[in-house]
Structure formats: C-alpha cells, structure tokens
Amino acid sequence: MLRFIGHRLLIAIPTILLISVFVFLLQKLLPGDPVLALAGEDRNPEMLAFLREKYHLNDPIYVQYFNWIWNALQGDLGISLRTNQPVTTLIAQKLPVTIQLAVMALFFAVIIGIPAGILSAYKKGTWIDWVANIVALSGLSIPNFWLGIMMILLVSVNLGWLPASGYQPFTDDPLQSLKTMMMPAFVLGTGLAATLMRHTRSAMLGVLQSDYVRTARAKGLGERSVVVKHALRNALVPVVTVVTLLFGELLAGAVLTEQIFTIPGFGKLVVDAVFNRDYAVVQGIVLCTAIAFILMNILSDALYRVLNPKMSDQ
C-alpha cells in the first residue's frame, strides 16, 4: 500500500508543477501592471521602480516563476495586498471554519443520500424509486445559494428557529457553533446528498443482481440480512470513494454558502480576495485546493484498494 501511495505521489508531482505554472501565468498573461495595483494612489515613477525592484518584477518571467515556486515550496505563498498577512497564515486561519462546514455537510449528505439510494434501488421501478430519482435530480438542479436564501427566509425570517448568519468557533461554544452551522451545512449537503443517492442506487442495483445475493436469498436469509449484511457492505465500497471525491464540489459549494450565511471561512476568503484584486491570495487558494484535490484523489484510490481486496491483490 505504501508503495502504491508513493508511486501515486510521484506521478502527482508533474501535475502539481503544471498547475503551479498555470496559476502563475494566469496573472502574468493578463493585461494590466500589478505594480499600479500595489502602489495604489502613490504612482510616482520612483515608487513604481522601487516596487518593481522589490517584487523582482524586472526579472525574466521564468526567473519570477522559479522564485515564486521556490518560496511556495517553503510554505511562502506571498503576502496579501489587503491584510498584509502571509497568504499561508490566512489560509490556515480560515480552513478550520470550512472544514467544520464540510464535515457537517457531509454528515447531512450521508444520512440523506445513502438511505435514499438503498431504498430507491431496493424498490426499483416503484413509486418510491421514481420519487427518490425526481428528488435527487431536483437536488442536483437547485442552485445551493438559492436554497440557502429560501432556507433563511423560511427558517430564520418566518419561523425564527435558527440564526441567519454568523459564526461561533466550535472550541468556544460547541452547541452554539453547531446551531449556527446547521443550516449552511444542510444547504451544502443537499446537493451532495443527491450525488451520493445516485451513486448508491447504481452500486446497490449492481450488487442486488449479483449471484451471491441470489445465493443468500436461496439459503433462506431474511431480506434485512441480505440487504444490510451482504448487499450494502459491498455496494458501499465505491460509494465511500465517491465521498472523498466530493471534496472539490464541497469546496466550490462552500464559496457560495459561506457568502450567503456570512461565514468567515475559506470560501469567503476567495470572494474577498477576488473583489480586492488580492491576486497572491487567489493564486495561493487555487494552488492549495488543487493540491488538496489531488491528495484526496490519491486517498480515494488507496481507500478503494483497502476496501476492495481484489484490487489489493493486483
């Protein structure tokens, strides 16, 4: 297994380097002088020349790239123009908030999506299957930022059950923290629940038609035992790996969810950086999410091998 992970990590290096080139060039290839943005109001030629020198902008582009990637490898992704803080510090500050949101969203996705998928597959062709499919497709079609607005309108404005915005760190007040995150996590989780439901249904349908399930039934085992012990255990193998692959969707969804519920997380950092033209932060975020996404892919493959003994033998 370690050899497999090591091999995958080695293969990932060129991909990560390519992403870094892309992220770096994104800013360099576009029109506009970054020094003007750095200088702000003070645009006298001496100041501009000083800034160009300070940020090595007079160097050839490949030298600039190597400087940037060398610093990035040492954990230095630059300084935020707006807050003057290191980009890595900013990301490290905001990440725990988004991780809490993501974990809670995954919880909702799993408790809704997997049982719905099992039921839909087990009752294939019935009205239950039909309703579950329609609900799943609707879940995929509803923009989660709209669902968030509608939930605020219903749950916060009309019913007054949960707060519409705000954030409480889990370590300060766990109960309040869960309360404020409940609605955003549910909103973020519904889209993922729809994806999970479709994957679970598809995996369960395959397993329910297999020989060993037929044998289990022929042996006279109860339906509950057949479905839960025999079918579900095997159907969940691909589903577990799908959960890890939902990471990208979760991060993208968090950008909008955090914006609606004013949660000071990773997603809000992206949007604020975009509006303040804080390119170093945007570059850092894209690079970090891409690396995290690649690592999650490797984790997903490794998990699949652990859960599926046939794969480990190969």
Place this chain on the structure above:
Amino acid sequence: MSNPDTFQTAPSRQTLSEVLPPKRSRVWAKLKKNPAALLGGGIVAFFCLVAVLAPVLPIPGPAVTDFMAVRKPPSAAHWFGTDEIGRDVLSRMIWGAQASLMAGVVSVTIALAIGVPLGVAAGYARGWTDAAISRVTEALLAAPFLILAIAMAAFLGPSLTNAMIAIGISAVPIFIRLARAQTMQVLTEDYVEGAQAIGLTHRDIITRYILPNIVPPLLVQATLTIATAIIAEASLSFLGLGQQPPSPSWGSMLNTAKQFLEQAPWLAMWPGIGIFLVVLGFNLLGDGLRDALDPRDN
C-alpha cells in the same frame, strides 16, 4: 424490360430499411417513449422560445423603472411583482433567461471548440502529443470547476462575456478527456483499421470516421454541461463576477434580492425557480439522451 435481379432485390432493401430505421429516428423513437426526457426538452424549448421572443413580447423593458411601484408584490399589472427600483420582475426574468441560456450555450461551445480538437488529437496521435495534452488536462481537472471559473473571472474582470470565457475554459478538460477516450475507442473498430489499410489520410479518417462516431457521447455531455454552466454563470453573477447591472441576470437578481428578503421575498423566489427549471430541463434531457443513445439498449 426490367431486370429480374433488380426486381427481386428492391423489396428486400425496403424491408431492411424498415427493420433498421436510421439511427436518428431510433433515438427519437426512444426519446418519445421517455416522459422525463420529453418534459426536460419541453422545459428547455419553452425557455428558449421565451428568451428569443423577449424583444417582441408585450412587456415593459427590463430597465424601465416605475418609482410609483417600488417593491410591489405580484399583481395583475406586474405578474411577478416589481423590484427595489420599480422594474417589472417578469420582464427582467425573461431577459435574464436570455443571459442564462446564452451563457450556458456559449460556454459549452467554447469548451467543445477547444476540447474536442485537443481530445481527438491526443487520442489519435498518442505518444508525446497525448502525454502533453493529458498532463495539462489532469492539471486543469485538479482545480474545482467553480473555483477555477471564479479565479479566471476575477483575473479577466467582471462581465458576462468574461464569465462565459472563464466557465468555457474551466469546462475544456471534461471534453478533452471524453473526446480522447472516445477517439481511442473508435480507433479500435474494424472500419477504421480498414480505412487506414486502404491509405486514407489522417484528415479523412478523423472527419469521416472518428468525428461522426464520437458525436453522441459529446452531445450528452454538452447537454449536461450546459446545466452546470448555467448554475456557474448564476453563481458568478450572484457573486458580482458575471452580468453587470443594470443588465438583468438571474444570478445578479438573486444577489440584490438577498438584501430585501423580509420586505420583498418574491424577488428571491422567481430567479431561483427560473434557474432550477432550466437546469432541471437540461439534466432531464441529458439523462434521456444518454439512455436513448446507449448502444447497449439497441
């Protein structure tokens, strides 16, 4: 005098054509039997029609303000109510449909125009061309779609055109990967080997044999990606990175509506329903097309 052979073969040819109707009509026949796909197609057709007819419909202009009717709920005069500066919400919804559908179609066209040639080149040429294109595709796929689109829209500057370019480029890797895989599959078919054996040029093989055979899966993916692109455009406009005011867009309408949730909840309702229905329509149509074009069902 008619040739007896011709006389005998003619009916059998006719019978064969009846037994094996052209592929397109088989697909249509299967689509017609799928109520969900028909519903999806109907929803898409309705919104397309409304968007195209927007200039001739008897509605006020999307930017026409009436300060005597600010934030009025739905009524006979304004079926969907009015917004914060007295503009007719129905009119803005209809013109917004134009922006959303255009964003979906144009982004996917950009993605197809770049992705398909690169994917076919990678799958056909193999070797270093394939290696180079595949590595770039993997790198682009590693960044989450919406985050990549947001980053690109941020660097390009906020506008509907830039949002469409950003979404289109973010969707390119999906089509490269699909076109590459499909090309490699078609290349293993006997008729392609035959074409290579008789010395047809690469260009002829690609245009006559490969492209026509990779169209069905690309069509399904394009339909489903239009749905994703419409949500992405609405998301970018919601964040202020897409269509700019006063031009209407469902995403930017939702952004404004957020500030008036208590006073004018209908402002948030209609654009969301619009996005939901159009995206649902494309998803149903895409699912239906996938089932209809699946060769395993023939």
